[in-house]
Amino acid sequence: xxxxxxxxxxxxxxxxxxxxxxxxxxxxxxxxxxxxxxxxxxxxxxxxxxxxxxxxxxxxxxxxxxxxxxxxxxxxxxxxxxxxxxxxxxxxxxxxxxxxxxxxxxxxxxxxxxxxxxxxxxxxxxxxxxxxxxxxxxxxxxxxxxxxxxxxxxxxxxxxxxxxxxxxxxxxxxxxxxxxxxxxxxxxxxxxxxxxxxxxxxxxxxxxxxxxxxxxxxxxxxxxxxxxxxxxxxxxxxxxxxxxxxxxxxxxxxxxxxxxxxxxxxxxxxxxxxxxxxxxxxxxxxxxxxxxxxxxxxxxxxxxxxxxxxxxxxxxxxxxxxxxxxxxxxxxxxxxxxxxxxxxxxxxxxxxxxxxxxxxxxxxxxxxxxxxxxxxxxxxxxxxxxxxxxxxxxxxxxxxxxxxxxxxxxxxxxxxxxxxxxxxxxxxxxxxxxxxxxxxxxxxxxxxxxxxxxxxxxxxxxxxx
Amino acid sequence: xxxxxxxxxxxxxxxxxxxxxxxxxxxxxxxxxxxxxxxxxxxxxxxxxxxxxxxxxxxxxxxxxxxxxxxxxxxxxxxxxxxxxxxxxxxxxxxxxxxxxxxxxxxxxxxxxxxxxxxxxxxxxxxxxxxxxxxxxxxxxxxxxxxxxxxxxxxxxxxxxxxxxxxxxxxxxxxxxxxxxxxxxxxxxxxxxxxxxxxxxxxxxxxxxxxxxxxxxxxxxxxxxxxxxxxxxxxxxxxxxxxxxxxxxxxxxxxxxxxxxxxxxxxxxxxxxxxxxxxxxxxxxxxxxxxxxxxxxxxxxxxxxxxxxxxxxxxxxxxxxxxxxxxxxxxxxxxxxxxxxxxxxxxxxxxxxxxxxxxxxxxxxxxxxxxxxxxxxxxxxxxxxxxxxxxxxxxxxxxxxxxxxxxxxxxxxxxxxxxxxxxxxxxxxxxxxxxxxxxxxxxxxxxxxxxxxxxxxxxxxxxxx
Numbered sequence: 001x002x003x004x005x006x007x008x009x010x011x012x013x014x015x016x017x018x019x020x021x022x023x024x025x026x027x028x029x030x031x032x033x034x035x036x037x038x039x040x041x042x043x044x045x046x047x048x049x050x051x052x053x054x055x056x057x058x059x060x061x062x063x064x065x066x067x068x069x070x071x072x073x074x075x076x077x078x079x080x081x082x083x084x085x086x087x088x089x090x091x092x093x094x095x096x097x098x099x100x101x102x103x104x105x106x107x108x109x110x111x112x113x114x115x116x117x118x119x120x121x122x123x124x125x126x127x128x129x130x131x132x133x134x135x136x137x138x139x140x141x142x143x144x145x146x147x148x149x150x151x152x153x154x155x156x157x158x159x160x161x162x163x164x165x166x167x168x169x170x171x172x173x174x175x176x177x178x179x180x181x182x183x184x185x186x187x188x189x190x191x192x193x194x195x196x197x198x199x200x201x202x203x204x205x206x207x208x209x210x211x212x213x214x215x216x217x218x219x220x221x222x223x224x225x226x227x228x229x230x231x232x233x234x235x236x237x238x239x240x241x242x243x244x245x246x247x248x249x250x251x252x253x254x255x256x257x258x259x260x261x262x263x264x265x266x267x268x269x270x271x272x273x274x275x276x277x278x279x280x281x282x283x284x285x286x287x288x289x290x291x292x293x294x295x296x297x298x299x300x301x302x303x304x305x306x307x308x309x310x311x312x313x314x315x316x317x318x319x320x321x322x323x324x325x326x327x328x329x330x331x332x333x334x335x336x337x338x339x340x341x342x343x344x345x346x347x348x349x350x351x352x353x354x355x356x357x358x359x360x361x362x363x364x365x366x367x368x369x370x371x372x373x374x375x376x377x378x379x380x381x382x383x384x385x386x387x388x389x390x391x392x393x394x395x396x397x398x399x400x401x402x403x404x405x406x407x408x409x410x411x412x413x414x415x416x417x418x419x420x421x422x423x424x425x426x427x428x429x430x431x432x433x434x435x436x437x438x439x440x441x442x443x444x445x446x447x448x449x450x451x452x453x454x455x456x457x458x459x460x461x462x463x464x465x
Numbered sequence: 466x467x468x469x470x471x472x473x474x475x476x477x478x479x480x481x482x483x484x485x486x487x488x489x490x491x492x493x494x495x496x497x498x499x500x501x502x503x504x505x506x507x508x509x510x511x512x513x514x515x516x517x518x519x520x521x522x523x524x525x526x527x528x529x530x531x532x533x534x535x536x537x538x539x540x541x542x543x544x545x546x547x548x549x550x551x552x553x554x555x556x557x558x559x560x561x562x563x564x565x566x567x568x569x570x571x572x573x574x575x576x577x578x579x580x581x582x583x584x585x586x587x588x589x590x591x592x593x594x595x596x597x598x599x600x601x602x603x604x605x606x607x608x609x610x611x612x613x614x615x616x617x618x619x620x621x622x623x624x625x626x627x628x629x630x631x632x633x634x635x636x637x638x639x640x641x642x643x644x645x646x647x648x649x650x651x652x653x654x655x656x657x658x659x660x661x662x663x664x665x666x667x668x669x670x671x672x673x674x675x676x677x678x679x680x681x682x683x684x685x686x687x688x689x690x691x692x693x694x695x696x697x698x699x700x701x702x703x704x705x706x707x708x709x710x711x712x713x714x715x716x717x718x719x720x721x722x723x724x725x726x727x728x729x730x731x732x733x734x735x736x737x738x739x740x741x742x743x744x745x746x747x748x749x750x751x752x753x754x755x756x757x758x759x760x761x762x763x764x765x766x767x768x769x770x771x772x773x774x775x776x777x778x779x780x781x782x783x784x785x786x787x788x789x790x791x792x793x794x795x796x797x798x799x800x801x802x803x804x805x806x807x808x809x810x811x812x813x814x815x816x817x818x819x820x821x822x823x824x825x826x827x828x829x830x831x832x833x834x835x836x837x838x839x840x841x842x843x844x845x846x847x848x849x850x851x852x853x854x855x856x857x858x859x860x861x862x863x864x865x866x867x868x869x870x871x872x873x874x875x876x877x878x879x880x881x882x883x884x885x886x887x888x889x890x891x892x893x894x895x896x897x898x899x900x901x902x903x904x905x906x907x908x909x910x911x912x913x914x915x916x917x918x919x920x921x922x923x924x925x926x927x928x929x930x
Contacts, residue, residue: 026796036693047519076489173655191628194629195629209499211499227715230501232714249714250695252718253692255815256725257723260725261813264808268804268805268806268902269730276810276813277810278816286835288833293799293835294842296795296798297795297843302766302792304788307790311787312783314779314783316788318783319776320881321783321789323769324772325793326765326766326768328790329761329797329907331763331908332794333761333903333907334754336734340733341730341733341735341738344729344742345742345743350508350741350742353510354473358743364746370751370755372799373759374758374762377759381766416703437733439882441794442798445790
């Protein structure tokens with residue numbers, strides 16, 4: 001997905017104007033843009049320019065500036081804001097919907113955040129408090145508490161009138177219907193409201209078949225449900241089925257994006273970052289990578305132990321060492337393929353833990369076929385080379401058979417380990433994406449060596465060994 | 466994301482009823498479910514049961530059955546339908562919105578599909594033809610051609626009346642405004658329509674700042690725009706800016722899901738599958754994996770060449786071979802980390818190709834730090850072991866320095882190769898996700914060996930070598 005040329009050009013202009021300090025021109029240029037495009041520009045500017053551009057805009061059009069800011073990652077947005085006096089902070093944050101406000105507050109220093117909260121409008125203050133009491137990564141935390149709901153006894157006509165008077169409600173496409181104790185009882189689409197006679201009570205036109213989530217539902221599950229039922233928003237209820245908020249599809253897309261980023265980083269063999277790559281401080285980045293890298297290194301040390309075990313054989317037939325990287329990497333590669341297939345199939349629900357047996361039978365077959373294929377290619381390579389060079393000595397045929405035979409075993413084992421590990425992790429309550437390519441490769445390398453040298457010691461006994 | 470327990474139980478009941486052939490009970494059970502849940506059940510049934518369950522439902526409630534079927538992958542849905550007479554096929558398919566209809570038609574055998582198209586209602590026939598003329602994976606192919614649009618001279622009151630009379634329009638939340646040549650000129654939200662006096666002309670209340678895509682826009686770009694601008698739908702225009710269709714956010718979520726699956730499979734080092742894992746025929750699956758596996762194997766053969774080059778050194782000092790897997794796998798692991806970070810950062814637009822230099826400076830530093838860290842751990846391992854066992858001979862200190870030194874070089878090189886490869890691929894117009902963990906590992910293995918043996922030949926000259 002190439003970034004559109006237009007924002008590249010815009011970024012260049014903005015940078016130029018910032019550099020010469022032409023703030024009037026800058027303001028003029030920015031005000032003509034969509035807040036989302038401004039967010040993209042801010043994201044790509046160096047931090048001090050980012051702050052400068054935001055200040056220029058905020059001074060003249062606070063709401064617009066905050067709208068753009070709220071589309072940045074909240075930590076990035078908070079960093080732009082921190083240096084201001086708390087009164088100004090409260091004023092600027094007051095321009096935002098409550099969910100965005102709460103997200104930014106969390107990233108401000110605790111002391112600043114507490115003082116800003118005291119200065120907020122009463123209604124915002126309560127709503128922010130309500131949001132922040134819920135666990136992170138749950139529906140209660142990402143929902144918008146301002147949800148448009150009407151009592152079931154109202155008529156369609158009254159509903160339209162109520163809608164006309166409603167002010168700051170974010171997005172309305174469904175109207176949620178509640179009973180007199182605020183229990184969620186149904187939903188009416190805005191369109192349906194227009195299609196019935198004005199005196200029809202809501203309870204006669206509402207659909208009672210409504211998908212909702214609880215405040216404790218994990219955001220990943222919220223995203224799954226919105227995607228599954230193709231809804232534009234999902235209502236959030238508390239433990240007593242009282243309607244307390246709404247998660248809209250645009251927030252869900254952000255959740256899907258974040259969860260995917262996390263999965264891909266885990267698959268790559270590092271801890272998931274909390275912030276975008278470019279904003280992650282250098283030492284945080286190193287730490288997130290180092291931990292897994294060291295764990296893998298410690299695991300991989302077993303290869304040195306295994307190799308040490310076969311040092312005598314290697315000293316006697318150095319030609320054996322020549323094929324070690326080839327053989328073990330093939331196991332790692334086939335394992336990485338199988339693992340990524342399973343991680344994704346589990347994530348989208350194509351397979352569940354209950355299918356492990358069905359998958360295993362299939363993967364055993366795949367492993368045998370793929371192993372045999374690589375075995376043949378490897379055999380041919382050694383055979384052909386031996387016709388032209390004397391690289392592999394007089395026993396080249398035996399070497400070729402050893403390599404080919406080990407490849408079948410190693411690829412089969414790699415495929416099996418790679419495909420079953422995600423199931424085992426999921427079963428153990430760990431994210432299957434943790435079975436990263438490097439993790440599987442490490443697992444397979446040690447056993448690959450043992451397979452290879454065992455085959456060799458059987459086949460080459462009396463000749464090379 | 467654990468599959469909800471409820472559908473597991475439902476699946477068990479459905480399977481039991483299918484097994485005993487209790488079709489009346491089955492029908493009764495299925496009709497009480499949400500079509501989306503039925504789709505999930507169908508997806509998880511064995512193919513012959515899937516067909517049987519669908520038939521039972523379709524016989525009594527064709528629309529409902531087709532609604533569930535349209536939520537399967539189109540190839541899966543088509544497989545359920547194929548065995549029917551074309552007249553019945555046309556009748557069943559006629560129950561679907563045009564975009565779903567077209568998607569299914571494509572997966573029917575060509576001859577069947579042509580005959581079904583002849584039997585469709587006139588309006589569907591034309592619309593399907595229009596859709597299928599566009600390239601695959603473009604907005605023109607996934608859009609719904611039935612878009613609710615009104616002329617700019619209409620008033621708000623007339624618009625509401627038109628809305629009330631409109632029948633089969635899929636989802637309405639925005640009303641698109643067109644001029645007398647069907648050029649897209651603006652958009653009005655349904656809500657805004659209710660807030661203004663009925664006699665206000667649409668052109669006075671519409672927003673002209675409208676994000677649209679062309680029929681040729683790649684679906685990935687469509688998804689990016691919908692996510693970026695937080696819209697619920699995006700209008701599709703032809704080359705003359707005439708409004709021809711609409712892509713809604715639920716389709717966009719499907720696109721995001723499919724593109725993610727593709728990315729993760731590529732990162733795992735195989736070709737992306739066109740169908741869900743469980744439905745991919747065995748030999749297709751093997752082929753998709755075998756191609757990359759063989760390419761990687763051929764690349765990895767260079768390690769045998771490199772090792773062959775150092776065979777003499779290995780014969781002289783077998784202890785060197787012992788650390789080969791450890792050293793080269795560390796390069797592969799650090800490369801896999803860097804590549805997955807960059808692939809994702811590029812995909813979500815956190816960095817662009819223009820940032821490569823900034824990223825490279827950062828990654829060089831990371832590589833040095835991580836390499837030094839592993840070097841220290843490796844050095845300690847060899848030192849400690851040598852105090853207790855005589856594994857590494859009298860020159861263990863030199864061996865330890867060799868391994869530690871090589872690790873710095875190999876990890877630095879792995880990090881650099883892993884982080885820059887995605888940029889290079891993107892620059893060359895190839896999907897950065899192609900720089901899979903196995904691909905990077907293979908690239909790094911050969912150079913890792915050269916680094917290791919070069920360091921060894923310098924440090925160990927005159928002692929071990």
